[in-house]
Amino acid sequence: MTARVFGVVLFVCMCLLATAAGAHPMDTQNAAFVQGVDGPAPAPFMYLGAKHMVTGYDHLLFLVGVIFFLYRLKDVVLYVSLFTLGHSVTLLVGVLWGVEVNAYVIDAIIGLSVCYKAFENMGGFNRIFGWRPDAKVAVLVFGLFHGLGLATKLQEFTVTTNGLVANILSFNVGVEIGQVLALTAVLIGITFWRTRPSFTRHAFMTNSVLMIGGFILTAQQLFGYVFYP
Amino acid sequence: MTKIVDSDQVERVSIKKLILAAFAAVLIAVLVFVGAVLPAEYGVDPLGTGEALGLLALAQVVAITAEDGEYRTDTFELRLAPSEWVEYTYRLQEGEAMVYTWFATSSVEYNFHSAPDGAPPGYAESFDSAASETANGSYVAPFTGIHGWYWENPGTEELIITLSTAGFYRDAHVARDRADGYRDLMDARGNLISEGSR
Numbered sequence: 001m002t003a004r005v006f007g008v009v010l011f012v013c014m015c016l017l018a019t020a021a022g023a024h025p026m027d028t029q030n031a032a033f034v035q036g037v038d039g040p041a042p043a044p045f046m047y048l049g050a051k052h053m054v055t056g057y058d059h060l061l062f063l064v065g066v067i068f069f070l071y072r073l074k075d076v077v078l079y080v081s082l083f084t085l086g087h088s089v090t091l092l093v094g095v096l097w098g099v100e101v102n103a104y105v106i107d108a109i110i111g112l113s114v115c116y117k118a119f120e121n122m123g124g125f126n127r128i129f130g131w132r133p134d135a136k137v138a139v140l141v142f143g144l145f146h147g148l149g150l151a152t153k154l155q156e157f158t159v160t161t162n163g164l165v166a167n168i169l170s171f172n173v174g175v176e177i178g179q180v181l182a183l184t185a186v187l188i189g190i191t192f193w194r195t196r197p198s199f200t201r202h203a204f205m206t207n208s209v210l211m212i213g214g215f216i217l218t219a220q221q222l223f224g225y226v227f228y229p
Numbered sequence: 230m231t232k233i234v235d236s237d238q239v240e241r242v243s244i245k246k247l248i249l250a251a252f253a254a255v256l257i258a259v260l261v262f263v264g265a266v267l268p269a270e271y272g273v274d275p276l277g278t279g280e281a282l283g284l285l286a287l288a289q290v291v292a293i294t295a296e297d298g299e300y301r302t303d304t305f306e307l308r309l310a311p312s313e314w315v316e317y318t319y320r321l322q323e324g325e326a327m328v329y330t331w332f333a334t335s336s337v338e339y340n341f342h343s344a345p346d347g348a349p350p351g352y353a354e355s356f357d358s359a360a361s362e363t364a365n366g367s368y369v370a371p372f373t374g375i376h377g378w379y380w381e382n383p384g385t386e387e388l389i390i391t392l393s394t395a396g397f398y399r400d401a402h403v404a405r406d407r408a409d410g411y412r413d414l415m416d417a418r419g420n421l422i423s424e425g426s427r
Binding site for chain 1: 257
């Protein structure tokens with residue numbers, strides 16, 4: 001195993017260990033703020049949305065998987081737009097209609113979405129089943145689940161109906177800003193790496209590590225679902 | 230960009246290798262989860278790895294903060310004439326705590342604020358400001374300095390505020406426009422500590 005692969009494995013494992021807590025640190029101070037809000041507060045909600053995305057490792061791992069083999073900017077924009085469309089719809093509808101799904105179940109599905117994407121990147125579906133799910137549809141569907149997760153998280157804090165729509169929209173805009181920031185960083189890294197021969201050599205290994213990350217997230221959420229309902 | 234690759238061209242992976250990788254991923258995930266995540270996040274340590282690596286400490290909830298300061302209690306009645314104000318503050322070191330409750334005979338304007346040592350005169354950070362007949366809470370000083378209430382009677386009749394607190398404060402200071410001074414406090418045995426110890 002070369003030093004670089006070892007570095008990647010170590011980095012991903014450290015990230016996971018550091019944040020496995022639930023992948024979404026919305027610390028008590030932020031929670032107290034959200035609960036105290038009465039009326040529209042665009043900037044704070046945008047900040048919380050962006051923070052959620054940049055520090056939410058399950059979203060980030062999924063996006064790494066999605067753009068791993070996308071090298072045309074057009075494709076990156078297309079896939080990310082589908083993902084954004086998916087999670088925006090369920091975030092808005094979810095909060096407005098008061099849809100609350102068990103957060104553990106949603107986060108377990110999000111963990112599995114990482115596994116799915118990694119397995120697809122490894123060529124797993126083609127080689128084993130001779131068929132692969134339409135990647136665009138899959139990204140859209142998992143986008144819907146990610147949004148449901150966001151909606152559930154946002155509702156865990158009693159958000160007042162006063163200024164609710166403005167605050168969800170602000171949160172959503174923040175999520176997109178955070179996503180663009182995180183994606184840019186990931187894209188720069190992968191694009192740079194792709195110009196080197198090691199990319200091809202270690203793509204399989206990297207996606208295997210991504211899959212490990214997805215399974216750890218899934219296991220943690222399922223454990224929480226069973227023992228801490 | 231040199232060579233473009235996608236998932237079909239990465240490597241012509243054998244099915245055996247794929248299945249092996251998938252099983253290895255599940256196995257490693259389970260090992261990391263049971264060996265590290267479970268002890269660190271849930272305090273569950275089936276393999277003893279949490280103990281060995283010191284990860285169990287991460288799952289411990291810090292519920293008690295030991296205090297070095299002396300325990301003090303204070304109960305106080307304040308009379309406020311119409312439009313009169315009073316400022317009542319305690320000296321707390323950073324991280325020291327107190328619990329408080331107060332109620333008034335009618336609605337009073339209040340402001341809980343704190344001023345760090347060495348701050349310019351008149352500087353204060355406000356934490357709670359409203360009009361009410363009562364308020365309860367606990368407070369942990371975010372910095373060393375004075376911490377307490379400003380009350381003002383907005384009505385046309387005299388009102389009485391009854392304040393009870395317990396905590397690790399050093400002294401209590403009353404300031405009104407006619408007089409100001411330090412108050413005696415009660416220690417843990419119920420003895421009066423007459424200091425005004427600055």
